[in-house]
Amino acid sequence: MTGSCYYPPMMIREGKSSDVPAVLGMFDGAVAWLAARGRTGQWGDRPFSTDPARVERVTAWAGSGGMRIAEVGGEPAGCMVLGPAVSYVPHASEPELYVQALVVDRRFGGHGVGSALLERARAEAAERGVALLRVDCYAGDDGRLVTYYESQGFTRTEPFSVGEWPGQLLELRLPAEAG
Numbered sequence: 440m441t442g443s444c445y446y447p448p449m450m451i452r453e454g455k456s457s458d459v460p461a462v463l464g465m466f467d468g469a470v471a472w473l474a475a476r477g478r479t480g481q482w483g484d485r486p487f488s489t490d491p492a493r494v495e496r497v498t499a500w501a502g503s504g505g506m507r508i509a510e511v512g513g514e515p516a517g518c519m520v521l522g523p524a525v526s527y528v529p530h531a532s533e534p535e536l537y538v539q540a541l542v543v544d545r546r547f548g549g550h551g552v553g554s555a556l557l558e559r560a561r562a563e564a565a566e567r568g569v570a571l572l573r574v575d576c577y578a579g580d581d582g583r584l585v586t587y588y589e590s591q592g593f594t595r596t597e598p599f600s601v602g603e604w605p606g607q608l609l610e611l612r613l614p615a616e617a618g
Contacts, residue, residue: 448511448512449509449510449511449516449551449552449555450509450510451507451508451509451510451555451556451559452507452508452510453504453506453507453508454500454501454506454507454508454518454520455501455506456498456501456502458501458506458508458515458518459494459497459498459501460488461508461515461518462497462500462501462506462508462515462518462542463486463487463488463493463494463497464488464544465515465517465518465542465543465544465545466482466486466487466488466493466497466542467486467487467488468544468545468546469482469542469543469545470482470483470484470485470486470487471486472545478580480577480579480580480604480605481577481579481580481584482577500520500539500540503520503522505520505521505522505539506518506519506520507519507520507521507556507559507560509543509552509555509556511547511550511552515544516543516544516546516547516550516552517541517542517543517544517547517552517553517555517556518540518541518542518556519538519540519541519556519557519559519560520538520539520540520541521536521537521538521539521560521563522537522539523537524537524573525537525539525575527575527599527601527606528573528575528597528599528606528608529597529599529608531571531573533570533571534567534568534569534570534571535564535569535571535572535573536560536563536564536567536569536571536572536573537572537573537574538557538560538572538573538574541553541556541557541574553587553591554591557591560572561611561613564613565613569613570612570613571610571611571612571613572593572610572611572612572613573596573608573609573610573611574588574593574608574609574610575599575606575607575608575609576588576606576607576609577604577605577606577607578598578605578606578607579604579605585607585609588609589609591611592611593609593610593611594609594610594611594612595607595608595609596608596609596610
C-alpha cells in the first residue's frame with residue numbers, strides 16, 4: 440500500500456494505579472511541547488510529575504473509576520477522566536457526564552486518540568442514559584483548544600475564569616433515545 444500509514448489498533452480500557460507514571464509522562468510531554476512554543480498559560484512550564492498536588496490528582500483519578508486509557512499497539516497513548524463536573528464551573532440543571540481531563544501522548548498526536556476517547560465519553564453517557572456531556576478547557580492564547588472541542592461536536596456555553604486562567608465551558612447534547 441503505497442502512500443498510506445499503518446497505525447496499530449487502538450483499545451480503550453479503564454485506568455488503574457499502575458497507569459499513573461504513564462499519565463504523568465503524557466502531561467509532562469504536553470507541558471514541554473506547549474512551553475517550547477511559548478504557550479505556558481494552560482498548564483505552566485513545570486512538569487506535572489514534579490508537582491505533588493498534580494501527582495496526587497492523577498493518582499486520585501486512577502482510583503476514581505473514571506480514568507480511561509487509550510492504548511495504541513499496547514502502549515498508553517492518551518488518557519481521559521470522566522466524572523462529576525469540577526467545582527469551578529456552573530452546576531448543570533440535569534444529569535450529565537463530565538470530561539474532567541483529556542491528554543494525548545505527543546508521540547501519538549494527530550492519530551485520532553483524543554477523538555476516540557471523546558467518542559468513548561459519548562458512548563458511556565448514552566449507556567448511562569445521560570443526554571449531556573460537558574467539558575471545560577483553556578481558552579487563552581489563540582483559542583485552538585476551544586476550536587478542537589468544537590470540531591469534536593461540542594458547543595461553547597459559558598466562558599469563565601479561575602484567577603487569571605481563562606476557561607471555556609462546552610457541552611454536547613446526545614440524541615434522545617427512541618422509546
